[in-house]
Amino acid sequence: MCENCTTFRKGLFAHRLLIETGVDGLYGRSGVFEDVIQRFDNLITSFGGGDGADVVRFPPGMNRALFEKSGYLKSFPNLAGTIHAFNGNDKAHADLLEKLFAGEDWTEGQEATDIVLAPAACYPLYPTVAQLGPLPEGGRLYDLQSYCFRREPSQDPARQQFFRMREYVRIGSPEEVTEFRQTWLDRGRELIGKLGVPFDVDVANDPFFGRAGRMLANNQRDQRLKFELLVPIESVEKPTACLSFNYHQDHFGTLWGISQHNGETAHTACVGFGMERVALALFKHHGFEVDKWPSPVRKALWG
Amino acid sequence: MKVIIRKLIEQHGRLPVAIATLSDDQDLYATGLTSFAAVQLMLGLEEAFDVEFPERMLNRKSFASIDAIASCIAEIAPQKAVA
Ligand SMILES: [Zn+2]
Numbered sequence: 096m097c098e099n100c101t102t103f104r105k106g107l108f109a110h111r112l113l114i115e116t117g118v119d120g121l122y123g124r125s126g127v128f129e130d131v132i133q134r135f136d137n138l139i140t141s142f143g144g145g146d147g148a149d150v151v152r153f154p155p156g157m158n159r160a161l162f163e164k165s166g167y168l169k170s171f172p173n174l175a176g177t178i179h180a181f182n183g184n185d186k187a188h189a190d191l192l193e194k195l196f197a198g199e200d201w202t203e204g205q206e207a208t209d210i211v212l213a214p215a216a217c218y219p220l221y222p223t224v225a226q227l228g229p230l231p232e233g234g235r236l237y238d239l240q241s242y243c244f245r246r247e248p249s250q251d252p253a254r255q256q257f258f259r260m261r262e263y264v265r266i267g268s269p270e271e272v273t274e275f276r277q278t279w280l281d282r283g284r285e286l287i288g289k290l291g292v293p294f295d296v297d298v299a300n301d302p303f304f305g306r307a308g309r310m311l312a313n314n315q316r317d318q319r320l321k322f323e324l325l326v327p328i329e330s331v332e333k334p335t336a337c338l339s340f341n342y343h344q345d346h347f348g349t350l351w352g353i354s355q356h357n358g359e360t361a362h363t364a365c366v367g368f369g370m371e372r373v374a375l376a377l378f379k380h381h382g383f384e385v386d387k388w389p390s391p392v393r394k395a396l397w398g
Numbered sequence: 399m400k401v402i403i404r405k406l407i408e409q410h411g412r413l414p415v416a417i418a419t420l421s422d423d424q425d426l427y428a429t430g431l432t433s434f435a436a437v438q439l440m441l442g443l444e445e446a447f448d449v450e451f452p453e454r455m456l457n458r459k460s461f462a463s464i465d466a467i468a469s470c471i472a473e474i475a476p477q478k479a480v481a
Binding site for chain 1: 432433437441456457458459
């Protein structure tokens with residue numbers, strides 16, 4: 096153990112796996128860290144790649160009008176990140192610089208753009224699927240990965256503001272999407288089992304905002320709509336959700352007007368992999384030096 | 399009280415059926431009440447009856463039928479139950 100590794104976070108910095116930026120939850124990643132992410136990404140593909148998913152990659156931003164329609168602000172107003180930009184003339188530029196150099200707030204003239212930060216990899220997908228018209232028989236399956244943003248600054252390295260989420264998203268009949276979720280609940284256990292970290296799978300809820308949110312969270316739990324695969328990283332009592340398995344029922348299908356081939360509203364489900372969280376779980380349980388990780392774990396990742 | 403509850407379900411529930419056709423013990427979720435509509439209904443009930451539902455009542459079961467809602471309100475505000 097190195098002398099600078101008094102906490103897991105400090106150890107990650109000391110070993111140059113994560114690089115501090117001065118903002119909690121906003122970090123650079125080293126080549127070694129990125130290699131682990133890439134190998135884990137490949138391991139996911141080794142489980143799901145044979146299913147014939149359409150691969151789609153969105154940038155970490157989405158159309159603001161579609162984001163507004165998505166209902167995210169109803170449930171998570173506190174987590175959303177919007178992109179604002181300068182949209183003024185020379186005079187406004189001079190004002191901005193004056194305030195900047197005086198150490199005053201220069202941001203009040205910034206205007207909201209038509210882009211917001213993606214809160215989950217699947218949010219930009221649904222409206223684009225709706226545009227394709229009714230689903231073909233058998234529904235659709237997508238493979239996504241994107242950086243996502245959630246405004247929750249924390250000293251816990253497993254809670255970052257910018258992080259990557261890999262997802263498989265199933266859109267189809269209730270039977271098709273619930274079967275998809277069950278398949279991934281099984282695969283998720285097997286996959287994380289190969290990584291030699293302790294884990295548990297449990298019913299979960301999203302962090303809905305406010306008192307209304309308490310009710311949404313209880314509803315979600317009562318209906319067992321969300322499961323998480325949890326690994327202890329910062330604490331044993333409050334393990335970190337590394338994978339999530341979500342059944343949205345017809346929520347997105349109704350919202351975006353996605354219908355099945357028989358005309359009924361489509362149901363959706365997704366499995367999400369918190370890429371940084373899984374990498375951090377590996378560093379937490381096997382140490383900061385990847386070449387000293389147990390050989391079955393190295394074999395699972397590097398072959 | 400149930401008259402008011404029915405009026406609020408009509409206002410906030412966004413159900414695909416006429417409220418008059420609902421029996422007091424009918425499952426509102428099976429009738430088409432969504433989670434988001436249930437939240438709006440919950441807030442509407444709080445305002446109309448001037449109550450605050452405690453944490454333990456903020457769940458699916460409490461708003462599952464007109465009877466269920468009435469018994470929650472009767473429990474937290476017995477004086478309103480006669481209204
Ligand atoms: Zn998703």
